[in-house]
Amino acid sequence: MVDIQKTSNSKIDKVNFDDLVFGQVFTDHMMECDYRDGKWQKPVIKPYGPLSLDPSAKVLHYGQAVFEGMKAYKDKDENIWLFRPDENFKRINRSSKRLAIPEFPEDYFFESLNALLKLDSEWIQKGFGNSLYIRPFVIATEKGVSASPAKEYKFMIICSPAQAYYSGEVRVKFSEDYSRAADGGVGFAKAAGNYGAQFFPTNIAKEEGFQQIVWTDANAHEFLEEAGTMNIFFRIGDKLVTAPISDRILDGVTRKSVLQLADEYNIETEVRRVTVKEIVEAAKKGELKEMFGSGTATVINPISGFGYKGEKYELPKLEDSYARFFKDKLMKIQYNEAEDKFGWRYKVK
Amino acid sequence: MVDIQKTSNSKIDKVNFDDLVFGQVFTDHMMECDYRDGKWQKPVIKPYGPLSLDPSAKVLHYGQAVFEGMKAYKDKDENIWLFRPDENFKRINRSSKRLAIPEFPEDYFFESLNALLKLDSEWIQKGFGNSLYIRPFVIATEKGVSASPAKEYKFMIICSPAQAYYSGEVRVKFSEDYSRAADGGVGFAKAAGNYGAQFFPTNIAKEEGFQQIVWTDANAHEFLEEAGTMNIFFRIGDKLVTAPISDRILDGVTRKSVLQLADEYNIETEVRRVTVKEIVEAAKKGELKEMFGSGTATVINPISGFGYKGEKYELPKLEDSYARFFKDKLMKIQYNEAEDKFGWRYKVK
Known part of the structure; x- marks a missing residue:
């Protein structure tokens, strides 16, 4: 169901996993799914890269945007785990509803998330405290500066490796x-x-x-x-x-x-x-x-x-x-x- | 002071000024000014076109974005007028301050706005009720999914021709x-x-x-x-x-x-x-x-x-x-x- 376009040029060798600033480095791939003509289109996993947005895209003017935060963990046997992802899935749809954004299908969410994490699994480091921070988000992409809900959106998932977090006192x-x-x-x-x-x-x-x-x-x-x-x-x-x-x-x-x-x-x-x-x-x-x-x-x-x-x-x-x-x-x-x-x-x- | 890059390909002949939907059509040019290294760089006027943003740009995740709405009017002698633009200028900086966005210099604002309106003056139609809607806005462009104020921004001005507005009852x-x-x-x-x-x-x-x-x-x-x-x-x-x-x-x-x-x-x-x-x-x-x-x-x-x-x-x-x-x-x-x-x-x- 998910369309996968692999990168031919991984960045992973350039990353120092012992010296990560939270939320600055992103993995090789991202998930992108467009909403248009009244429905969510096929999710696509593709190389991480810039978005092209019209300067009048509604997210930039009217803040029609919601997000989630999740983490993936790798155990000693290289299994990858999420923590209560159903809660994040339900919550992003509750957030979307309040912001007049169409809700996202559950199977699209879990199938594309699984596929993305498998593809970028090397980015998840073992070791207690290491994780992959996962950021699903939805933005209104339709152009136009009238203050009304958009008819076009992007649901995306981007991922950033994270170390054990010590925030000091x-x-x-x-x-x-x-x-x-x-x-x-x-x-x-x-x-x-x-x-x-x-x-x-x-x-x-x-x-x-x-x-x-x-x-x-x-x-x-x-x-x-x-x-x-x-x-x-x-x-x-x-x-x-x-x-x-x-x-x-x-x-x-x-x-x-x-x-x-x-x-x-x-x-x-x-x-x-x-x-x-x-x-x-x-x-x-x-x-x-x-x-x-x-x-x-x-x-x-x-x-x-x-x-x-x-x-x-x-x-x-x-x-x-x-x-x-x-x-x-x-x-x-x-x-x-x-x-x-x-x-x-x-x-x- | 403003760097002007003219389009070689005006869209104006394709626009029906008697049948405009509010905020859908934009003029040939836009103003863009980047904030980085602690200061606003030189404003640039260039052909209207898409922005390239990192998927982690803070505007998309944390709503660090403010805007203004203004109008330009053309009188019978082809003079172009704004209405109390100093109020809009002061207000966008009040909005920016509350959103932890650096304030924009007054001379950059007025010089680039004048230059943009002169360049796209044909887009302002004469006739009581016709106008050019002007949308100045600021967005946080810095990449990174940590919830903190950005260090990089874009101040932009885009313009959209508007007809007399009858919203019905x-x-x-x-x-x-x-x-x-x-x-x-x-x-x-x-x-x-x-x-x-x-x-x-x-x-x-x-x-x-x-x-x-x-x-x-x-x-x-x-x-x-x-x-x-x-x-x-x-x-x-x-x-x-x-x-x-x-x-x-x-x-x-x-x-x-x-x-x-x-x-x-x-x-x-x-x-x-x-x-x-x-x-x-x-x-x-x-x-x-x-x-x-x-x-x-x-x-x-x-x-x-x-x-x-x-x-x-x-x-x-x-x-x-x-x-x-x-x-x-x-x-x-x-x-x-x-x-x-x-x-x-x-x-x-």
Whole structure:
């Protein structure tokens, strides 16, 4: 079903897999599938290369664009695994629907993804922490500067080899003025416009010594929501607390996996709205033991402190960190080194 | 200062200027200016044609993109005029700043815009209502799928000939669930992502018999804000009411010109938050005489009715319509047929 055009000129020998910057190097091939005349055409796998777009293409003017982030892992026996790819597939279609983009067929997605990963399988390095970051995305390609949904789109998959991700000490700022999403808006979708909108406030936070922002509700900045590229967990005492998903908060695959693992290992969880006030108070009393982010790129990202209203709060360094516990459990499942009780692993074939 | 590469192959003879679909046909040339190595390079005017973008270009993934809409008008003596272009120039830089895009130099903007309009001046048709729609825009072109501001951009100007715009009877729906913008968000900016996010709710409204949505505040949907491509005015009795600009509402050039003209012609105005409740009540009592939208593409767009909570409200057809009054006043200034008391006209040279 997939049309495959192989490159005669692999770039793989020029890549230093021990010195990769995240998301900069791409594999030899990419998947491209056009939507026109009211339907998705045949997916094509072809050499990675530039796109030709009309300067009036709607993606450039009206942000009609969504994406996903996934990873492929190679185990010791050279098997290639994905982690809950059905969740990413369903989510890109939920995102597409909200952006008035036609949904993509499930068989096109999985057949072309399997074919692409097999073709570029040498780009997936073995070793705990190494992976291939997979970026499916959809863009509106139809030309024309009238503000209306496009009739032509491209669904694409590009892949970038990634090393174990150490982001250093991460401190976050709780947002006091700026917002990421509105009730009734597109915050739950992986819509392109949600990301560009965060860069300016994040630059300000960086100047103040933070690496990321934890977004709060736009109404009163009372509730802690998500970090834009990660969902956020709080450990108060030994209880794990995180905000419920909503139309403002992304339904993170790693987030929901952490919640299931917590249940499995009898860690008490609460999925409820989390106030800035209670976290600040818990930090002051020493009851806030941990914060961490969850997301595909980083898996689990420990947070060493936060800032709010000019005050900085440092978190303790724990021996029995939940962040480390979940990261280890998740990665062992992802790399086929532990039992897959929940049926999360998907074997590329 | 501008590098000009003329086409040897004009398309103008193939264009039927009496049968134009808005935003579909583009002139022979376009302006392109690259940002790299920390600065804007020399603007280039060259034949209109496709862009080559890496599939990982940040505009396609993170919506780092802003635009403007302007028009050029040709008077009876073949002079070409713009309407308050300084406002568009300042606004694209305000939008850019919020999207973490480097601001564009004023002299680059005006010199290249003048040169482009002179080169493609035959594309601007005389006749009241005919114009050239001008679309300046900026996109993040740097490759890489990490969610951070790009270091490379393109500032472009493309132009599309437009006829007098008759959009038919426009009925609007007051939004009850969906939202366009959050406090502390990017609603005030002409950010690409603000537009794609409106398409799905607008499709639903269209199925219900409305052409556009008037967005309400995301918190409680109590206040009427803007229509996504137009600011909105209400005439209650003989008073003209419109919402104040905010971080959710675009500072429309036509909107502010209407307010200035109203002052000039002793029409009472109120710039204040407008509740859905008062407009519904005014409509029921027959006190809501008119509603209209203002924006560059349409100038003034009369609204013949609105819908809210399943009820439809029709507005009277007036002899002494404010919409018609302001449209006539504005267009006569734009086409150099009336005195330009406020210094709004800008002559292309």
